[in-house]
Amino acid sequence: MTQPKSGAPISRDSANWAGPVDRLSASGVAGARDDAVTGKRVTGPLQGFGQLWQKTFTVPLDGVVLTPQALIAIWKDRFSTFWPQGQRFYAPLSGIAPGEVALLEISPVPGAPVTLSTGVMVLYADDESFTFMTPEGHTLSAWITFSAERRGDVTVIQAQALERPSDPLDELAYMLGGNRMNNNFWRQTLENLARHVGVAEPVVDMQIVCIDRNRQWRHVRNLRNSASIRSARRTLTAPLRKLTGRG
Amino acid sequence: MTATVIELDQEGPAAILRIEGDVTSASEPDLMAAYGLAAANGATAVILDFSKLEYMNSGGIGLLVTLLVRAQRGGGRLVATGLSEHYRQIFSLTRLDEAIEIHDDEPAAVAAASA
Numbered sequence: 001m002t003q004p005k006s007g008a009p010i011s012r013d014s015a016n017w018a019g020p021v022d023r024l025s026a027s028g029v030a031g032a033r034d035d036a037v038t039g040k041r042v043t044g045p046l047q048g049f050g051q052l053w054q055k056t057f058t059v060p061l062d063g064v065v066l067t068p069q070a071l072i073a074i075w076k077d078r079f080s081t082f083w084p085q086g087q088r089f090y091a092p093l094s095g096i097a098p099g100e101v102a103l104l105e106i107s108p109v110p111g112a113p114v115t116l117s118t119g120v121m122v123l124y125a126d127d128e129s130f131t132f133m134t135p136e137g138h139t140l141s142a143w144i145t146f147s148a149e150r151r152g153d154v155t156v157i158q159a160q161a162l163e164r165p166s167d168p169l170d171e172l173a174y175m176l177g178g179n180r181m182n183n184n185f186w187r188q189t190l191e192n193l194a195r196h197v198g199v200a201e202p203v204v205d206m207q208i209v210c211i212d213r214n215r216q217w218r219h220v221r222n223l224r225n226s227a228s229i230r231s232a233r234r235t236l237t238a239p240l241r242k243l244t245g246r247g
Numbered sequence: 248m249t250a251t252v253i254e255l256d257q258e259g260p261a262a263i264l265r266i267e268g269d270v271t272s273a274s275e276p277d278l279m280a281a282y283g284l285a286a287a288n289g290a291t292a293v294i295l296d297f298s299k300l301e302y303m304n305s306g307g308i309g310l311l312v313t314l315l316v317r318a319q320r321g322g323g324r325l326v327a328t329g330l331s332e333h334y335r336q337i338f339s340l341t342r343l344d345e346a347i348e349i350h351d352d353e354p355a356a357v358a359a360a361s362a
Contacts, residue, residue, distance in 0.1 A: 011333050012302045020336050045312055046346050052316060123341065124305035131305035133341070143341075145305050160272075162309050212316045 016126045018099035024135055026101045026119055029090050034103060036227050037119035040135040048141030048164025049219045050171035052212035053179070057159045057186045058205045059194045060151070066197060068148035068155055069127045075146060075157075075193060076130060082192040084185055098125050102132075115235070118227040137227040139170045139178070141219075157193060159186050167222040169229070171215065183208060249301055253281045261360035262290035263353070267299035272306030275313075282314060291323050292360035296353065298329030308341055315346055324348075328356035 023041060026034035045052055061071070075082070076096040080089035086107050092100035099122060106116040116139065120132035129147035134140055142163035148155055163182075165171040170178075187204045194202035223229070251274040254265040262285035264278070285293050295311075311325075318325050328350045330338065338344040350356040 011300075011331070013304060014333055016304065017337055018340060020340060042340070042342070044342050046315075047342055054313070124308075126304065129304065129306070143305065143309060145309070147306075160306075160309075162312055211313060212320070 013126075016098060016124055018121060018123050021099065021121070024101050024119070024121060026103055029092050029101060029103045029119075033117050034119070036117040036137055036230060037101060037103060037135050040137055040225065042121050042123075042133045043136050043138070043141045043166070043222075044133055044143055045141055045162040045164050047166075047219060047222075049167050049216055049222055050165030050174060051210050051215060052162065052164050054207075054209045054211050055159075055161045055163070055183065055186070056205075056207040057183075057190050058156055058207075059158075059190045059199070059202050060154045060156050061194060061197060061199055061202075062154060064155060064197050064199060066155055068150060071148040071155055071157060071197065072128055072130070072146075074197065075148070076125070078196075082189050082196065084188040084192075087185070092122075096122055096125060096130055098122055116227055116231045117234075134166075136222070137166070137225040137230070139166055139173070139228055140164065140182075141166045141222070157190060159190060161186070164216070166219075167226055168220060169223065169226060173228070251277050253277050255281050255285055257285065257288050257290060258357065259361070260289060260291045261294060261357055262288065262292075263294045263296055263357075265296045265299065267301075269302040270300060270307035270310065271302075271304050272310060274307065275310055278310060278314060279317070282317065286318075286321055286323065292326060293318060293323060294326045294328060294353070294356045294360050295347075296329045296356075297327060297331075297334060300329070300331075300334065303334065303337070308337065308343065311343060311347070315343075324360075326350060326356050326360045328353055 023039050024037050026037045083089055088105040090103040092102055101121050103119045118138045119135055123133040124131040129145055131143055131145040134142050140163040142161055144161040146159050148157050165174040190204050191202045249268040252267040256263040264281050315325050326348045
């Protein structure tokens with residue numbers, strides 16, 4: 001730590017963390033609806049309803065001559081381009097930096113008419129990693145960290161999530177296939193990044209562990225913020241809104 | 248990076264883990280081993296003393312969540328003390344303070360842990 005003249009020590013990580021925030025604002029993002037995020041609190045794995053999962057997705061970048069720092073710079077700069085087709089990530093205008101908010105449009109079932117509108121806040125970012133935290137309403141109450149490090153002679157990229165489905169409906173969807181779809185989402189994302197930097201046939205190692213099988217019934221009221229319910233309602237009422245001119 | 252150094256003090260049902268240096272995901276073996284020793288010695292409440300914490304990244308915060316889950320599974324609880332204003336803000340931002348009690352000083356933390 002350094003010691004400024006004021007006397008209060010400054011931690012080396014001070015600039016890497018988001019500042020205090022009570023309610024999110026997505027005003028710095030263009031191209032997507034922000035009403036699912038603006039005004040919401042952040043929520044993490046302690047505030048979700050469902051079982052707690054730790055998921056680690058890792059890919060060694062064999063033959064790639066890139067430092068972890070260079071890799072993370074690419075990942076931050078082009079984050080949305082590595083997502084599976086049909087899923088949209090609207091980055092903040094100032095990029096992936098601590099405290100910034102991004103918006104998401106997710107198709108839970110590819111091809112289905114329901115699109116989930118939600119977002120994430122950048123909780124932490126340094127040269128070798130960055131972490132997102134979800135807002136109220138997101139299907140998962142979660143932190144997910146994207147990182148790169150040297151292991152021996154190889155740079156390895158990793159996505160690691162600590163996540164709980166946010167409410168009972170999300171937990172049910174998770175049990176009925178959502179968990180597997182979520183795993184595929186991140187597997188594909190890491191494969192896309194690895195191919196982008198020159199790995200012909202990336203192999204993603206997945207370690208999926210349920211670290212708390214208890215459901216947190218005190219958070220059943222998370223249902224009131226459900227982006228899934230909101231998005232489904234919007235989809236179902238879209239024809240009526242079109243008729244009445246309310247878009 | 249500064250290595251994580253963890254010192255264990257046991258006072259009956261309350262144990263104090265004095266954490267010095269950096270806390271990242273690499274700290275997991277040492278932190279879990281220290282917690283395991285405290286639990287094996289009968290501690291039902293573990294006080295995390297962060298007064299000598301120098302650096303923590305998001306991996307370190309994630310580690311505290313898994314430690315908390317482990318403690319709760321065993322019927323125990325975690326209490327924190329020694330947090331600087333910067334780390335108190337991080338506990339608040341991540342909402343970790345909703346699950347881990349924070350106390351201003353060690354005597355208060357020990358009293359709470361022993362209650």
